[in-house]
Amino acid sequence: TILLFLIPVGCTSASREGLPPGSPFLAVGVVKPEVLPQGVTVGEVTSRGALLWVRTEGPALVQVEWAPPSVWEVTSKMASAVAPVARTARMRTGPEADFTVTIPLEGAVPTTRYRYHVLVGRIGDGASPIDATLVAQGEFTTLPEAQSSTPVAFAWSGDLGGQQRCRQGAGGYPIFDVLRKQGLDFFLFLGDTIYSDDTCPSPPNEPGADFKASTLTEYRARHRYQRGADSLRRFLESVPVYVIWDDHEVRNNFAGPFDDQMPAGRQALREYWPIASPPGDPNRMYRSVRYGADLELFILDTRQYRSRNA
Secondary structure, three states, rough: OOOOOOOOOOOOOOOOOOOOOOOOOOOOOOOOOOOOOOOOEEEOOOOOOEEEEEEEEEEEEEEEEEEEEHHHHHOOOOOOOOOOOOOOEEEEEOOHHHHHHHHHHEEEOOOEEEEEEEEEEEEOOOOOOEEEEEOOOOOOEEEOOOOOOOOEEEEEEEEOOOOOOOOOOOEEOOOHHHHHHHOOOOEEEEEOOOOOOOOOOOOOOOOOOOOOOOHHHHHHHOOOOOOOHHHHHHHOOOOEEEEEOOOOOOOOOOOOHHOOHHHHHHHHHHHHOOOOOOOOOOOOOEEEEEEEEEEEEEEEEOOOOOOOOO
């Protein structure tokens, strides 16, 4: 099932210039796949910040630097100075979360374009990264304040790779290349981000998902399978997302907390997507997003709180 809704407006083009002093050149939106094999995803954008997701190839320390493009341009012309940019803490990736990490970018200004740099270093004997390098770069725009009436363009859809129609070829899911060209402010992913309980026979599909998942390791593998689609990675590197689950992240029509596979499916989902939850309720995924004066999204969790199937 594909549902698509577009509100067409113009969008701000991303600046392509400016790098911190001494950094290797890396164009905006380009990711080094040998370091970040599943790319970069920006999600949960608000008027004050966003969440940035990456998965490293093995244990690493990840740090994000971010600022408006104009600040990077000024910084690149400074011979020797500390870049006037925001920096996150260094975050460690490890096997306990399948080498994924979601990093909050906080303290932003509404309706502002930001450029981020992802720096990754090998973990040595000490606490500091070794050979930290710039491995990804991209941009996002914060949401307008609640009293501001602002045009918006967005799309929504769900159900990716089900009914044995999965990744075919390097592109995998060509619709994402079409969506990427629409000038979207964000994408709302309405669940069934994987079909863990359905197989993807190969051929004609790409190999790697010809099993039904029931364990955490298997759920993680199915999420990685989806991210193996080049078109999906390109899309997530350029369009912010808000994600919720449906049933196939666990299994067909699962009955909320009464299904013993739910914790593993939920953990894999949380590891592979940036999803905002209150600090005191880390499993809560229902939420609302206010986009200026004219749009509010109510993102419902229609699975986690169900009664038993009857």
